[in-house]
Amino acid sequence: MKSATKTCGILTSGGDAPGLNAAIRAVARTAMDVHGITVVGFEHGYRGLIENRSRVLKPTEFSGILARGGTILGTSREKPFKDKNWCDETDAPCAVRSIKENYRNLGLDGLVILGGNGSNTTAAMLAEEGLNIISLPKTIDNDIAETDMTFGFHTALSVATEAIDRLHSTASSHNRIMVIEVMGHKAGWLALYSGVAGGGDVILLPEIPYDLQSISRHLDQRCRDGKTFSIVVVAEGARSVEEAAMDKKKFKKAREKMSGSIGYRVAEEIQTATGLDSRVTVLGYLQRGGTPVAFDRILATQFGTAAANMLAAGDFGKMVALRDGNIVGVPLDKVAGRVKAVPLDHEMFKAARDVGTCLGD
Numbered sequence: 001m002k003s004a005t006k007t008c009g010i011l012t013s014g015g016d017a018p019g020l021n022a023a024i025r026a027v028a029r030t031a032m033d034v035h036g037i038t039v040v041g042f043e044h045g046y047r048g049l050i051e052n053r054s055r056v057l058k059p060t061e062f063s064g065i066l067a068r069g070g071t072i073l074g075t076s077r078e079k080p081f082k083d084k085n086w087c088d089e090t091d092a093p094c095a096v097r098s099i100k101e102n103y104r105n106l107g108l109d110g111l112v113i114l115g116g117n118g119s120n121t122t123a124a125m126l127a128e129e130g131l132n133i134i135s136l137p138k139t140i141d142n143d144i145a146e147t148d149m150t151f152g153f154h155t156a157l158s159v160a161t162e163a164i165d166r167l168h169s170t171a172s173s174h175n176r177i178m179v180i181e182v183m184g185h186k187a188g189w190l191a192l193y194s195g196v197a198g199g200g201d202v203i204l205l206p207e208i209p210y211d212l213q214s215i216s217r218h219l220d221q222r223c224r225d226g227k228t229f230s231i232v233v234v235a236e237g238a239r240s241v242e243e244a245a246m247d248k249k250k251f252k253k254a255r256e257k258m259s260g261s262i263g264y265r266v267a268e269e270i271q272t273a274t275g276l277d278s279r280v281t282v283l284g285y286l287q288r289g290g291t292p293v294a295f296d297r298i299l300a301t302q303f304g305t306a307a308a309n310m311l312a313a314g315d316f317g318k319m320v321a322l323r324d325g326n327i328v329g330v331p332l333d334k335v336a337g338r339v340k341a342v343p344l345d346h347e348m349f350k351a352a353r354d355v356g357t358c359l360g361d
């Protein structure tokens with residue numbers, strides 16, 4: 001069948017995630033080799049699209065990138081619809097006008113966007129502006145709506161789990177509380193899964209506001225049971241019961257006053273409440289860097305080939321998603337502006353509680 005798309009663009013946007021290169025390779029190889037589509041790569045996300053920093057990708061560019069972390073296209077957190085990109089003399093953002101011009105001048109029939117929540121919201125807005133968009137769900141946070149899994153998550157999960165494993169021996173040698181802070185501002189998938197995989201004794205995440213007294217009781221009980229150390233896994237978006245009761249403004253102010261990140265505060269609170277010696281590890285960007293695990297390479301490859309096939313079929317305005325084991329396209333407007341938090345009835349919460357983990361409540 002003849003491809004509906006002759007020329008397409010591709011860009012990676014938002015924080016990088018392991019598997020981006022595998023996805024780029026899958027989109028480009030399938031688009032070029034199977035459908036004869038010319039693929040134009042934009043540098044540094046939406047910034048490259050606004051400024052037309054682009055190049056026609058060559059087949060040789062994809063050799064050896066499957067296992068490589070980061071993105072060969074570069075990325076940025078540029079948001080074309082943000083106020084700063086607005087032109088006074090027009091009724092549309094300059095950035096969006098440039099994007100449309102570049103899209104037209106380069107002769108694009110479609111654009112593939114690899115991004116997280118913010119990038120998918122922008123993708124939906126560009127689709128509304130008339131561009132033919134297909135997106136892929138990328139983030140280590142696994143918090144994109146309408147897909148069971150994002151690529152990048154499993155690599156970050158392995159890194160965080162290994163870190164927790166390593167903390168066990170030093171925690172037990174010193175009889176300490178080891179607090180480990182992992183990524184996840186709005187959703188606690190990474191904290192919950194790595195906490196379960198690594199046997200965290202306490203897991204704190206944005207979905208369940210924590211009560212310091214419950215945590216102290218749990219840790220004290222462990223001491224009485226003869227357990228001389230504990231591991232506390234904290235998502236960077238974790239908040240206390242008191243904070244959860246605050247309005248947005250008050251919460252923001254309270255957080256501005258906080259010295260260091262949430263992991264430091266939790267460690268201090270625990271040490272003060274229990275008298276137990278506490279230390280902090282903030283895992284940070286180690287979770288995002290480096291080579292993707294096999295699962296992320298496979299998922300990214302499946303997503304990428306599906307995106308290229310959708311380009312050829314002219315099936316636009318969708319994000320490629322994993323649903324009940326199937327790769328499907330979901331309408332972008334169902335994804336835009338949403339965050340997939342861990343549902344409170346998720347079976348992993350039950351499993352964590354069943355093995356004696358305190359979830360802070």
Ligand code: F6P
Nearest residue numbers: 014015116139140141183184185
């Ligand atoms: O992309 C998601 C994420 O990894 C979050 O978990 C984290 O809060 C954020 O990126 C930080 O990214 P940056 O510092 O690059 O903006």
